[in-house]
Amino acid sequence: MENKKSVDLVTSLGIKALTLFATVKDMFYLLMQILHWLFIGPFKGKAAKRDSIFDQMVFVGVKSIVIVFFIAVFTGFVLAMQSAYQLQQLGAVIYVTGLVAVSITRELGPVLTALVVAGRVGAAITAQLGSMKVSEQIESLETMAINPVRFLVVPRFLALLIMMPALAAIADLSGILGGFFIGVTNLNINPYLYIEMTKEFLALKDIMTGLLKSAVFGVIICLVACYKGLNTKGGAEGVGKATTESVVTSFVLIIVADAILTAVFYFGNM
Numbered sequence: 001m002e003n004k005k006s007v008d009l010v011t012s013l014g015i016k017a018l019t020l021f022a023t024v025k026d027m028f029y030l031l032m033q034i035l036h037w038l039f040i041g042p043f044k045g046k047a048a049k050r051d052s053i054f055d056q057m058v059f060v061g062v063k064s065i066v067i068v069f070f071i072a073v074f075t076g077f078v079l080a081m082q083s084a085y086q087l088q089q090l091g092a093v094i095y096v097t098g099l100v101a102v103s104i105t106r107e108l109g110p111v112l113t114a115l116v117v118a119g120r121v122g123a124a125i126t127a128q129l130g131s132m133k134v135s136e137q138i139e140s141l142e143t144m145a146i147n148p149v150r151f152l153v154v155p156r157f158l159a160l161l162i163m164m165p166a167l168a169a170i171a172d173l174s175g176i177l178g179g180f181f182i183g184v185t186n187l188n189i190n191p192y193l194y195i196e197m198t199k200e201f202l203a204l205k206d207i208m209t210g211l212l213k214s215a216v217f218g219v220i221i222c223l224v225a226c227y228k229g230l231n232t233k234g235g236a237e238g239v240g241k242a243t244t245e246s247v248v249t250s251f252v253l254i255i256v257a258d259a260i261l262t263a264v265f266y267f268g269n270m
């Protein structure tokens with residue numbers, strides 16, 4: 001009996017490993033198709049009319065500004081208050097300025113922005129493409145000799161790649177503004193001194209690191225959302241399942257990618 005359970009466990013783990021490998025392979029193939037239509041496809045053959053990239057940029061970026069702004073501002077509030085509580089015991093409240101600025105630009109701004117976009121935009125992309133898949137609209141495009149990746153995925157990829165750093169920059173400014181508000185009103189730091197100390201601690205490298213991370217997060221969100229959408233099965237129930245899986249997978253991969261990129265930048269500076 002124990003041998004049978006062991007065999008079943010090994011078999012289950014093997015099936016999951018093979019499924020994971022197949023998923024990674026398919027997502028890599030999707031990325032290669034996107035790059036093909038970005039750099040080679042536009043110069044080959046007759047271009048089909050695609051979803052407007054500007055419409056996608058408005059959906060991804062402009063309509064996400066408000067929620068990104070408020071999340072970043074309140075994150076700056078909390079970060080300033082929590083760090084001030086500890087730094088007051090050392091008589092170093094002024095260092096709240098650098099802590100807030102560096103933490104927001106390097107980590108919290110890009111990551112929180114990515115999580116917001118994954119929950120809002122990634123879910124919407126999966127639902128849109130999944131609905132098209134189960135209603136056989138994807139097959140209709142292929143019947144008309146229109147490549148679904150070129151027509152549907154590439155505009156969303158470009159929109160996320162362009163707008164994610166822009167949203168991260170807005171989150172950076174908003175988070176620093178939140179810290180500034182707490183520093184000036186609650187911690188009695190001179191406004192001019194707060195700004196000068198922030199400029200002293202904050203380096204261009206910190207900002208660029210966060211923006212690069214946000215671009216990578218945008219690629220992850222697009223790949224996961226489009227892959228789940230284009231492989232949806234099972235009608236309306238399948239669309240809901242694919243949307244949930246898309247958001248959860250994006251969240252996990254964003255955190256993992258952030259840890260890897262942080263380690264690369266950290267050890268690269270040693």
